[in-house]
Amino acid sequence: MTFRSLGRPTSLALALGLALGGTAALLSTSASGPAAGATRARALGWPSALATSVDTPSGSWATVAMGHLRQRLNTFWQLLYRPSASSDWSNQVKATATATNGGLVLAAAGQTFAVGVRPSLLLRFSPLITTTNAGATWADGLLDEGLAAHPNALAIDPAGSALAVGNGSSSGNVLDSAGSLARWRTLVSLASLGSTRLGRACRPHAITAVGFLGTEPEVGLACSTPGDVGLALLRGGRWTPAAPVLPASASHGTVSVLGIEPEAVGTAVVLGVVGPQDHERRLLVSWTHNGSSWRTSPPLRLATNAEPVSYGLAGGSDLFVLVRMRDGSKRAYLDGAASASWRPLPPPPADTVTLAEGPRGSLDALGVAGTMLRIAILTPSAATWDETQTLHVPIELGSSSP
Amino acid sequence: MPGMNAGLHTNSPTVVAAFHRTLLHQGLVVALLMALLLVAWNVLRTRQLRITGDAVDHRAGRLAALSAPEPLARRVLRVSFGLLWILDGILQGQSSMPLGMAPQVLQPAAASSPTWVQHVDGVMATIWSYHPISLSTAAVWIQIGIGVLLLVAPRGTWSRLAGVASVGWGIVVWVFGEAFGQVFAPGQSWLFGLPGAVLFYCVAGALVALPERSWSTPRLGRAILRVMGVLFVGMALLQAWPGRGFWHGQASPHTNAGTLTSMLQQMAHSPQPQLLASWLSAFAAFDAAHGWGVNLVVVLVLAAVGITLLSARPGLVRVGVVVGIVLCLATWVLVQDLGVLGGVGTDPNSMIPTALLFFAGYLALTMVPDVDASTVVAIGSTPAARRPLRERLALDPTYAFRSAAALCAVGIVLVGVVPGAAAAADPHASPILAEAINGSPQATNAPAPLFHLIDQYGRPVALARLRGKAVAVTFLDPVCTSACPTIAQELRDADELLGNAASKVELVAIDANPRYVTTNYLQAFDEEEHLTSMRNWLYLTGATPAKLRRAWHAFGAYSALSPAGAMVAHSELVDVIGPDGRLRYLLNADPGPGTEATQSSFSVLLATTLRKVLSAP
Structure with a gap:
């Protein structure tokens, strides 16, 4: 071996250029990681406020999510029942006999109460169960596609007909059933609705709710055209627009029908309006008995980052809205058909997830902390909510995980 | 009960027992190969003694004297990376490899990379998860076989074949096992192993596979060091780039830790000897307090080493190589946790291969074989492979043993390749x-x-x-x-x-x-x-x-x-x-x-x- 002299530096600049170029390439690939753009706006959407309650003559039913709510497969929806004569709630979810991680959708008409189980994990259709005797016995129905994630994706009428918003097609469709809830047919698809006069004006991007106005099927849509309300009635075999006129302060935003709540002689329609600025969000309720004349509440303007977490009927014709504020606290409002104006309620407990009709004209706030359910009551004359019941729910965490 | 399954644990006794059983069976095949090697060597040796007389011995001695020894730099690369491959093969024999490889090595490596990298690596993760025993044992024998081949074949075709095999298998491991060395993943750094340990194995293999005359001038050594210089300057720039979390430590326990601090804290809690854990904890605490200063030192040293290697000035290069090797060893201990501690370690990570390339590059630059051009030409133009077996046996007393040993090493590789390839081609998982x-x-x-x-x-x-x-x-x-x-x-x-x-x-x-x-x-x-x-x-x-x-x-x-x-x-x-x-x-x-x-x-x-x-x- 021998030592040789080292060569002179020749291409230092070229080498440094290579190093710079390589680093830039590494940095550029680093910047385009999978996280980029992951959270595109849910900004214009509304949360799926599945937690809700319905009333029947025999009692109140409610559904709430419990467990580890940040883990989809450890979130278990419960089915709660309070008989009219009692102030105590009990858990009836065992009646569903399946995993409820996808959520429950409730519907009632007279004594008939129906529960749709939203599919989750590998289940793609929706089991349905109905009772006419306050849960003493249950009958099975079956929707052979999944129920959409809207609190009013299922509706029944006293005559026995039913409507459902299914997610079988990419754009969603409405199915109807004549009685048994075991046989369904497609009534109309989003695409078909989009080609109607109503659809051409509204440019709907989702079917969000179904209901009955009398015996006429009613479908709610989320519209893309600002100021247009997507609400259609199947009247005389044709889908006809049947929407309220919005007050001027809400007429420049895009409107989604969030819910169609049945009441004694008509429906209450919950409308969510976004815009004209993205952060401007308002809620309205419109009441109708016939689809042509409407009484509409003034807009309930939501604070920035506040969002509705539950809405439903309470006390026959009052509609409640539960709003989560930016700091996690809750605000509740009632809007009655008679007044058509928002009435703020005393702030419910922070863990409240829905309201329901309570005994003797009171309201119940159902609060959830993990596997504990807390009930607080607001009597008509009270200024505060009083806790009346706690219920431990024995959730089998991990039981839905593959 | 649904959802209450027994699961599939990394150290499942059934799988571990099957893994060990398969390794034992294949080990017996390897032992048989070695026995055949001894027989073959004996036969060849006997033939060698029969055909070589005094005259041939003289000729052999003359030609042997003319043949130059293997260049030192090449020998360093060949032996050290041969040993590294064998170590990697042994690490692949850990009990947790069959079921731990896909979820603990392959998928995490690709997790932060772009989707297309995840797709590419997902293919291997899927195949591995279908056939964990066959592929684990395949990895063991392929890596041991390549290592043995590098060790026993110092010259000629077998040796270059070992280099090619090292490159080929290294690319497979780099792409599928290391997710392209994570070069496409954000937040990576030279300290954490960028651009991937096995890429250095590939480089070393490629150098061993070069014609031997390439080592007869300092040009190759200069090229090696320049490439390393470019790499280091690039890594210094990457390390210095703002917004990647390397310029801060951790102001208080309630604030977010910097990238290096966070990694060190994580490593300090992985299972390992107490002494190393205490070193890591101490360095983590030091980095938390002086994150900016630590990164500045790393950036400056990386840049300085890179520039000295690019300068080609003897004194500077020597200093750069020494400093570079010291930096590599310090990083190996203080940041990379010796590469194999904690989790499922499959190799000693990037610092040892990097240091070896430094050293080999420096040797190739400064210690070239002292042979005259005619010998070089003679050796280069008359490769041993073209000589008849009789003459080869006569010329080189160790030829018989080395040839048989190389064949045995190839056999070891095939013990891994054949069942591994068969399993990979089977679309149905092992029962x-x-x-x-x-x-x-x-x-x-x-x-x-x-x-x-x-x-x-x-x-x-x-x-x-x-x-x-x-x-x-x-x-x-x-x-x-x-x-x-x-x-x-x-x-x-x-x-x-x-x-x-x-x-x-x-x-x-x-x-x-x-x-x-x-x-x-x-x-x-x-x-x-x-x-x-x-x-x-x-x-x-x-x-x-x-x-x-x-x-x-x-x-x-x-x-x-x-x-x-x-x-x-x-x-x-x-x-x-x-x-x-x-x-x-x-x-x-x-x-x-x-x-x-x-x-x-x-x-x-x-x-x-x-x-x-x-x-x-």
Whole structure:
């Protein structure tokens, strides 16, 4: 071996250029990681406020999510029942006999109460169960596609007909059933609705709710055209627009029908309006008995980052809205058909997830902390909510995980 | 119970035992190869002694004297990377490799990389998860074989072949095992192993594979050091780039730790000797307090080493190499945790290969073989491979042994490659996964319980009607969200695996949900799981829930409504009934993690069991 002299530096600049170029390439690939753009706006959407309650003559039913709510497969929806004569709630979810991680959708008409189980994990259709005797016995129905994630994706009428918003097609469709809830047919698809006069004006991007106005099927849509309300009635075999006129302060935003709540002689329609600025969000309720004349509440303007977490009927014709504020606290409002104006309620407990009709004209706030359910009551004359019941729910965490 | 599966743990005793058993069997093959090597060497040596007389010995001695020794730099690379490959092969023999490789090495490596990298690596992760034993043992023998080949073949074709094999296997490991060295992942750094340890193995292999005359001038050494210089300057720039979390430590325990601090804290908690853990903790604390300063030093040293290597000035290069090696060793201990401690270590990480390349580059630059040009030309133009065997045996006394040893090393590689490739080409998973979750099928011999139920179309079905066929009976909930759809797919896959034999088999499920007993639920399940086209598929329910319960009890199965929104709890069994109507095997059908691999594995196990029943006398 021998030592040789080292060569002179020749291409230092070229080498440094290579190093710079390589680093830039590494940095550029680093910047385009999978996280980029992951959270595109849910900004214009509304949360799926599945937690809700319905009333029947025999009692109140409610559904709430419990467990580890940040883990989809450890979130278990419960089915709660309070008989009219009692102030105590009990858990009836065992009646569903399946995993409820996808959520429950409730519907009632007279004594008939129906529960749709939203599919989750590998289940793609929706089991349905109905009772006419306050849960003493249950009958099975079956929707052979999944129920959409809207609190009013299922509706029944006293005559026995039913409507459902299914997610079988990419754009969603409405199915109807004549009685048994075991046989369904497609009534109309989003695409078909989009080609109607109503659809051409509204440019709907989702079917969000179904209901009955009398015996006429009613479908709610989320519209893309600002100021247009997507609400259609199947009247005389044709889908006809049947929407309220919005007050001027809400007429420049895009409107989604969030819910169609049945009441004694008509429906209450919950409308969510976004815009004209993205952060401007308002809620309205419109009441109708016939689809042509409407009484509409003034807009309930939501604070920035506040969002509705539950809405439903309470006390026959009052509609409640539960709003989560930016700091996690809750605000509740009632809007009655008679007044058509928002009435703020005393702030419910922070863990409240829905309201329901309570005994003797009171309201119940159902609060959830993990596997504990807390009930607080607001009597008509009270200024505060009083806790009346706690219920431990024995959730089998991990039981839905593959 | 659904969701309450036994799971598939990394150190599953069944899999570990099978892994060790396979390694032992293949080790015996390797031992046999070595025995053959000794015989072959003996034969060649005898022939060598016979054909070489004094005259040839003189000639051999003359030519041997003319032959230059292997360049030192090349020898350093060949021996050191040979030893590294052997070490890597031994590390691949860890018990946790078969089941730990995919979830703990392959998937995490690709997790932060772009989707296309995840897709590429996902292919290997899938293949590995299907055949964990075959691929683990393949990796062991391939790496040991390449290492041995590098060690025993110092010159000529075998040696260059070792270099090529090192490059080829290194690329496979770099792409699939290291997700392209994570060069496409954000937040990476030279400190953490960028651009991937195995890339250095590839470089070393490529250098060994070069024609030997390449080492006869300092040009190669200069090129090696320049490439390393470019790499280091690039890594310094990357390390200095703002916004990547390297310029801060951790102001207080309640604030976010910097990238390096966070990594060090994580490493300090991994299992390892106390001394190393305390070093890591101390360095983590130091970096938390002086994150900016630490990064400045790293950036400056990386840049300085890179620039000195690029300068080509002897004094500077020497300093740069020494500083670079010291930096590598310090990083190896303080940041890379020696590469193999904590988690599933498959190699000592990037710092040792980097330091070896520095050293080899420096040797190639400064210590070139002292031979005259004519010898170089003679050696280069008359490769040993072109000489007749008789002459080669005569010229080199060690030729016989080295050739036989090289053949043995190639054999070791093939011991890994052949079963590994065969397994990789098999689209069906090894049944060992299902056995690890549920145990082996339990043989039995008893009269099968009789049942009279109705099928998914309302037709009555009795077991007696199925006599003459092998029958697999299981219990499925039509509204189950996880386990039952998986078991149904396993049955469907088993049916496909049976091929023509499927006509002699009936696959039967009995409704396991006491609430949903109507046939429309069974049909909905069949539609959902694409079972409607299976001619030998029956999904049974009772005309009344009581009849259904009787069927459960007859098979020793249970079903119970769960509280609080959970799935119905029920037995997950498959009873295999022979054509004679006797119960022959009981299989636990817990789908475990329910991955494609475990699903396929259970299908293979069931199909095998059904074939066994069909072929029984």
